Amino acid sequence: MSDTSKPLIVVAGATSKQGRSVTTSLLGSGKFRVRALTRDTASAQARHLAALGAEISTGALTPDHWRGFEDAFRSAQGAFLMTPPVAPPSTEEFILGCRLAEAAVEAGVEHLVFSTLENVEQRTGGTKYAPHFTDKARVADHIRTLPVAHTFVMLSFFYTNALEYYPPRIEGDTTLMPFYLPEDFRAPFVDPTTATGPAVLEVFSNPDPYLGASLPIIGEFISPGEMVDAFSRVTGLKAEYRSAYSRDGLLTYFPELGENSLLVDEVLGMAEYAVQFGYFGNDRDMRWSRTIDPETLSWERFLSVTKWRGGRVSFAG
Numbered sequence: 072m073s074d075t076s077k078p079l080i081v082v083a084g085a086t087s088k089q090g091r092s093v094t095t096s097l098l099g100s101g102k103f104r105v106r107a108l109t110r111d112t113a114s115a116q117a118r119h120l121a122a123l124g125a126e127i128s129t130g131a132l133t134p135d136h137w138r139g140f141e142d143a144f145r146s147a148q149g150a151f152l153m154t155p156p157v158a159p160p161s162t163e164e165f166i167l168g169c170r171l172a173e174a175a176v177e178a179g180v181e182h183l184v185f186s187t188l189e190n191v192e193q194r195t196g197g198t199k200y201a202p203h204f205t206d207k208a209r210v211a212d213h214i215r216t217l218p219v220a221h222t223f224v225m226l227s228f229f230y231t232n233a234l235e236y237y238p239p240r241i242e243g244d245t246t247l248m249p250f251y252l253p254e255d256f257r258a259p260f261v262d263p264t265t266a267t268g269p270a271v272l273e274v275f276s277n278p279d280p281y282l283g284a285s286l287p288i289i290g291e292f293i294s295p296g297e298m299v300d301a302f303s304r305v306t307g308l309k310a311e312y313r314s315a316y317s318r319d320g321l322l323t324y325f326p327e328l329g330e331n332s333l334l335v336d337e338v339l340g341m342a343e344y345a346v347q348f349g350y351f352g353n354d355r356d357m358r359w360s361r362t363i364d365p366e367t368l369s370w371e372r373f374l375s376v377t378k379w380r381g382g383r384v385s386f387a388g
């Protein structure tokens with residue numbers, strides 16, 4: 072089969088943690104071509120994806136770039152769409168997600184896979200504030216109205232949050248690990264850099280059973296206390312849990328968040344939502360991603376593979 076006879080999948084945010092996993096899995100399968108969208112074709116990640124065989128295409132994921140989206144989706148059969156992190160009060164995420172999907176449909180894309188989350192507004196009757204969940208759910212609602220086959224994936228809390236956004240603090244011989252969840256609360260966590268791709272590859276390879284579905288991607292259900300114990304086991308370092316499951320706790324360990332009080336509200340709203348209502352709706356299939364990808368990383372395996380020892384890690388570029 073010549074290369075151009077393989078279906079082309081556009082990956083929006085291809086250098087993101089999710090996007091690079093999707094691009095790597097799709098190309099690695101030998102079944103698909105990938106057009107990778109990035110703002111910076113010269114970045115190390117973009118060059119890495121090009122070396123794997125991706126076609127690199129320039130484009131920012133901002134709503135005002137929407138005229139460029141249609142070209143980006145031209146002649147593609149499928150598209151994986153994700154939205155970059157946004158901080159409140161921005162409401163750009165909803166508009167961006169809708170415009171990406173509309174442009175893909177306009178360009179003739181047949182199957183969209185959008186990375187969404189639950190509608191916290193609806194599930195909590197408006198009592199918890201987590202717009203970066205709800206806005207993704209609203210994008211999914213919009214996609215359901217478009218004339219296109221669609222499937223949604225829903226990522227768990229990222230393991231990488233502890234490396235990238237909420238790193239530990241070293242005090243003496245102890246690694247203090249602050250979490251925005253209670254010490255003994257088991258939540259779904261995942262490594263987005265390795266787990267997203269296998270799930271999305273399965274959906275594009277075998278679409279029919281997944282049309283219209285919303286599929287959680289889970290590494291394991293684990294509590295912060297268990298994560299700290301695993302960190303000690305793997306690294307040999309002394310480590311202790313610290314609570315960032317309150318405004319005071321969050322601002323003690325991450326004072327820079329104080330510059331945006333709405334962001335503090337959102338982190339706390341998301342955490343309280345997960346604890347009180349469950350991160351995923353009760354009707355979701357919590358086994359699916361681990362069944363199709365039995366090699367998915369537990370937190371302990373993630374620590375072994377990454378050799379992370381508690382420092383801040385950047386996944387950009």
Ligand SMILES: NC(=O)c1ccc[n+]([C@@H]2O[C@H](COP(=O)([O-])OP(=O)(O)OC[C@H]3O[C@@H](n4cnc5c(N)ncnc54)[C@H](OP(=O)(O)O)[C@@H]3O)[C@@H](O)[C@H]2O)c1
Binds near residue numbers: 084263
């Ligand atoms: N953290 C969690 O626990 C968690 C859990 C579930 C879902 N999520 C969601 O996952 C999404 C983030 O995914 P991720 O962590 O995989 O992304 P990421 O690693 O932060 O990467 C975002 C990518 O977006 C691209 N981008 C394009 N235009 C951009 C713009 N205008 N501003 C910023 N970035 C832009 C960047 O690529 P270029 O520089 O190459 O253009 C960048 O690689 C968010 O929507 C978040 O809510 C997060």
